Amino acid sequence: MATEHPVDALVVDTSRGDKIGYVMGHEGPYVQLRPPGGGLEWDADPTGVRPATDTEALRARVTELNRAERLA
Known part of the structure; x- marks a missing residue:
């Protein structure tokens, strides 16, 4: 059985080429992720x-800071 990751945890989706994302929630059998x-x-x-x-x-974190700087 898979471990349920807490909301806001930073995780890696290995099925998508190690795509990094924050856990936003759990819906049905899936984990909902959002990119940094x-x-x-x-x-x-x-x-x-x-x-x-x-x-x-x-x-x-660097990705988030760079995006925030571009938007400022």
């Missing part, structure tokens, strides 16, 4: 979702 810095949410199979490593989390 915003964008369209997607549904992921929870068996293909794992916690982000420290390096992946740092990359996500």
Whole structure:
């Protein structure tokens, strides 16, 4: 059985080429994820979702900061 990741956890969707996203919720059998810095949410199979490593989390934070700077 897959681990249920908490809302706001930074995770990696391994079924989509290691796409990084924040857990926005759980709907039916899926985990709903949103990319760092915003964008369209997607549904992921929870068996293909794992916690982000420290390096992946740092990359996500840089993405968010860069987007915020462009929008300012």
